[in-house]
Amino acid sequence: MTLLALLFSCLIAAFAPGAGELPPTTWLFPREPAVEAMRVTAEAVFSATQVTWADATGAPVTGFRPAAIYPPLFGRDLSWIVPAARLFYPPSAWQPGVEAFLRRQYGATTASDEDGWQAGAGALPGVLHSDGRLDKASAVSDEETSLIGAAYSLFEVQGAAWLTTIITGTADLTESRCDHCAARPRDLAAPRVIDRLDAALSWLWDNRRDAANGLIWRGHTTDWGDVTLDPTAPNPTDLDPARALRTASLFDQVLAWRAAQQLAAMWEALGDASRAATWRQRAADLQAAANRDLWQPQRGFYRLHLHLAGPACAEGPPCATWQHPFDEGRLLAISNAVAAQVGFSSPAQTQAILAALAQAQLAAGATQPGLSLWPPYASWTFPQVDMQAGRYQNGGVWDWWAGVQIEAEFKAGYSRRALLHLRQVARAWANHPGQVYEWQARGLRPETRQPDLAHASMARDYAAGAATLVQAINAGLYGVEWQAGGALRVTVRLGEASGAITSTLTGAGRALSYTYTPAADALALSYRTWGVGAFPLWLRLPPDRDAAAVTLDAADAVFTVERVGADRYVALTGLPGVHTVTVRILPSPPWWEQWRLRWRYLREPGSG
Structure with a gap:
């Protein structure tokens, strides 16, 4: 018996049935000690970002904030964090946070505290503050789908019974349209978890699908990002309702497709085959539309987004959509990795996507995967300082997306490439143990050939980055x-x-x-x-x-x-x-x- 086998045999024996709690999550990888050390760093980041407070009703709110510099809970981050955090924390550490977003679901007159936007009944907030304020970024369309992803992770732990839990809130679902309620009358003043999730995705389908092509629309961000280039927007994450630049982002199609599939699975677990079939059909229609309008077979990846007619065109005569004076289709967005990870792309598409991402890393001179966009938009295309070429959401390198890309590579059957990329990130973490940067500029300092951390994010405890790398190891390498x-x-x-x-x-x-x-x-x-x-x-x-x-x-x-x-x-x-x-x-x-x-x-x- 090898030393490795002996050590783990002792560990298993120590936690035999009847010995108490189950063994904690851990892993050994003698070939690359830096990969083993990633668990310690990830646990340190989870501990630093764990938060808890009580809302106005006294109900507990627990979860994981993105980083110390982002004090609230963000639904989109929680969606990526909890699949890994649940390997170390019980549901009590994050379930109340998921339920808090559902409890604050928008009614017809609910207004965001930051800008007063009334999204409409069924919409979900994107941000929850400990003082009770809520906000929703009108420039994006992934907040409902992200929360459904977090809820699905909880469903995988708690089972179908949790879906029937009554969630009372500041706004009830009597104000929202509920397609399935006529077939099953119930008191929607006290809706179940599944009813709130269904209402949230129904809101997205009703309010953010383009009538012409059936795709989900958002403002003009990079693709997954929340910073818009619209200079007339009230703030960088919101739209100017009168003249918004609308796009159909690959990221939104992929997450909406996944959310519809997850919602269908949850309805099936409750025995409602009809409602499940409705959402599966909507998912299939969305996937077909995305492949029709976004897939670029000659390039081997999806375009990051499609420009759509703005609100001014809806009421007047036909008008041309606004376009950049260059070919946006050549920009390779990291949301392609998300499409590969969740199974949105076919095996042939996935092979081409992952090869394109690997080539983009080499072309950009990036020392690891996770390149958010290549090539980036030219500097000052976006008016924000941090959105210049090669930085932040415009071509920065993110551990968050590196983990997604590596997990996709493992699952698609390219384990040798995935392991190479995992080792690249592990060795980068070894240079700053206990820390996970939100993003880094892709360039290298010429004197050391190390990442240019002078142009990196302020966040050094970015939980989504820690989480997706844990998943790349747990579900990817170890499977x-x-x-x-x-x-x-x-x-x-x-x-x-x-x-x-x-x-x-x-x-x-x-x-x-x-x-x-x-x-x-x-x-x-x-x-x-x-x-x-x-x-x-x-x-x-x-x-x-x-x-x-x-x-x-x-x-x-x-x-x-x-x-x-x-x-x-x-x-x-x-x-x-x-x-x-x-x-x-x-x-x-x-x-x-x-x-x-x-x-x-x-x-x-x-x-x-």
């Missing part, structure tokens, strides 16, 4: 995916590298520990589960290796060999409890021998 209904999927992507992980869904009674040890002739996986049933178990084959046989404990196991992207996997069914999987491997035959065997099989199917 532990906690799913709704108590389900688990494990895809060990370590290949030729040894490693170990304990992944615990805190507060849900579910955990997995495994140790993976490759050798020249075999791959060995020892694992233990808590609180889960049988699950899909895939192990990535090292390059130029084939599987000859698989045993589960002492018995031969039925398995298949699957290909995803450039990766090949041994696939079998994992059993709950304590088990050992051994994959006997052999060198792959040369290409000409593989073709000969395939030809023989086609002529004589019974030959093997």
